[in-house]
Amino acid sequence: MATYVITGAASGIGAASRRILESGGHTVIGIDLAHTDVTADLSTPGGRAAAADAVSEASGGIVDGLVCCAGLGSLSHVPGGTLVAVNYFGAVELVTALKPALERAGGASVVVISSSSTTTQPGIPENLVTACLDGDETEAVRIGDEVTAIPAYPASKLALAWWIRREAVRPEWIGNGIRLNAIAPGMIDTPMTSGDDLDPELAKALDFYPVPLGRRGRPDEIAALVEFLLGPGSTLFCGSVVFADGGTDALLRQQDW
Template sequence: MRTVVVTGSASGLGAAVCERLAARGTRLIGVDLAGADIEADLAVPAGRSAAMNAVLEASGGAIDGLVACAGVGPHMSDTSLISSVNYFGAVHIIDGLRPALAGGLEPAAVAIASNSLSLVPMHDLSLVDAMLAGNEVEAARLAAELPGATVYGMSKLALARAIRHRASAWGKAGIRLNAVAPGPVLTPLLQASLDDPELGPLVDALPVPLDRRAEPGEIAATVDFLLGPDASFVHGAVLFADGGTDALVRPDQP
């Protein structure tokens, strides 16, 4: 039986991932603020450390898979929280559990990015640079000065880049590491953005060639694929599962 850790497991996409993996008999260790096997606040270093220690204790020190799904949306009034959870919360958990993955069977990890990573203003990526440099204090300062939608997109861009930056070292260690970049998914996070008077119209205006929003189970299926043996040669990839939006916005970007 494979053991997989899922952060953000209590609701939305994380819950859908857990449901799909549980159906195939996977042993799950869920991490979330509340309503999970391990309750921890991934917005702060102490919470991340507590989560990792609890995972190691629950798993016996070895896991076969990791899904870094915990995240907050662009509607957050405290925009520094977006970078703290979406980037630092994800990367610290991914890096911290790498030794446990190294002890697993055909180990693989998947991070949840977003197609919003391709929609951020590219003329000033100071926030992305601060995140990639591991400077959480500077990232929080910069994030506090920016709109939530910009911080959200930059947090996901930094996360996707971090995944690709790790491909060489993780591959040599025998651990596959990939990211999924969903478009709008019918989750509470999306609904919170739709309910926001400023963000809602922007989300509604985002073109989706398939002319609909994704069900959580559709993205969970993509995550399941990347964790499994059918994706055994997929590594360091950022897979857009967004109904064609990225192809429409960046048609010449492979």
């Protein structure tokens, strides 16, 4: 049985991933702001370092898989810079900090949660994506605050997907048996899309979001994909960004062939 680490484990997709992995007999170490094993604020470098230290201690220094679910949505009243700090830097810095523990597992898997907004939302600020991929958190937070959360969200998730694709093929990751992949969910029914703290006007707009399947996704449907990407059935996946969105991306990006 494996030891997996999940950020954002207290809610939504992270909590559903925890349930499915624990029901398979695996050990899960959760990280979140509250209500899980490791309490840490992934919006700050100090919080990320503290989370990595706590995980190393709890896991005995061997981690078979890491799932980065912690994130802030664009529909609540959060500053764009804080959103970028959690969604992008909170993921890539933790993945990097846990690399030694992932290496020791031999054949580890990392899954980050990107978003289908990366291909369906217009007007993504490219300078924000670039600042993230350059590792310049100060500049990325500055741009995020300037543009606000709605465009900062897909920018943070696009940068995360590109970071996965860039790093996955480098010898320091795949050469050490660590597979890096991303999931790009469409609209999933969690507190991020139906919580009490959402801007009511923006939340109403979600009812018009086009989903050919005819409904929002469920957290357990993304958790099933997380389980697959962590497990032995997915060993050929390296640098993939897997869309699970009920058809939204296919609908909105039709080609006239």
